[in-house]
Amino acid sequence: MAIYELVMHSAEETMEFAVRLSEQLQPKDVIALEGDLGAGKTTFTKGLAKGLGITRAVSSPTFTIVKEYKGRLPLYHMDVYRLEDTFEDLGFDEYFEGDGVTVIEWAHLIKPQLPDELLYIHLYHHGDQERKMVLEPIGKRYEQLCKEIIEG
Numbered sequence: 001m002a003i004y005e006l007v008m009h010s011a012e013e014t015m016e017f018a019v020r021l022s023e024q025l026q027p028k029d030v031i032a033l034e035g036d037l038g039a040g041k042t043t044f045t046k047g048l049a050k051g052l053g054i055t056r057a058v059s060s061p062t063f064t065i066v067k068e069y070k071g072r073l074p075l076y077h078m079d080v081y082r083l084e085d086t087f088e089d090l091g092f093d094e095y096f097e098g099d100g101v102t103v104i105e106w107a108h109l110i111k112p113q114l115p116d117e118l119l120y121i122h123l124y125h126h127g128d129q130e131r132k133m134v135l136e137p138i139g140k141r142y143e144q145l146c147k148e149i150i151e152g
């Protein structure tokens with residue numbers, strides 16, 4: 001199983017990478033975003049939104065768990081950090097199996113509810129302006145997706 005490690009040298013580079021990824025995304029794709037505070041999860045999601053042609057400003061869905069944006073494909077942006085009961089079934093499947101792309105921040109908190117196949121993206125602080133990005137594709141679809149983006 002391939003794992004890819006990349007260095008993003010600036011917030012712009014992280015955004016641009018997300019734009020490039022967004023161009024390959026299809027309905028029902030699921031991305032689990034992990035990273036400490038300030039690691040760049042929101043920056044990355046803004047890039048995805050931009051690439052999906054979403055013009056509304058994207059902010060973390062702190063009080064709503066899920067925010068939905070309309071674009072070339074809908075984007076379902078979830079932040080499950082403040083879920084009180086992470087085992088409660090809030091109907092996440094409807095998003096995962098819907099017409100759009102799902103991005104989940106703090107996804108490990110709802111691990112039992114995640115789909116079997118998805119793309120994990122971990123962001124790590126790596127100096128002031130740098131972030132280490134680790135891509136871990138689970139399943140053939142996501143392995144292929146990473147190959148296309150990284151190896152061209």
Ligand SMILES: Nc1ncnc2c1ncn2[C@@H]1O[C@H](COP(=O)(O)OP(=O)(O)OP(=O)(O)O)[C@@H](O)[C@H]1O
Pocket residue numbers: 008009010011012013014035036037038039040041042043044060128129130131
């Ligand atoms: N290489 C980089 N990639 C992404 N962001 C970077 C990078 N270098 C610096 N930054 C800055 O780090 C900050 C990342 O903040 P962001 O809100 O995206 O993080 P977050 O993971 O969503 O944090 P939180 O969990 O607190 O919402 C931004 O101010 C961004 O400009």
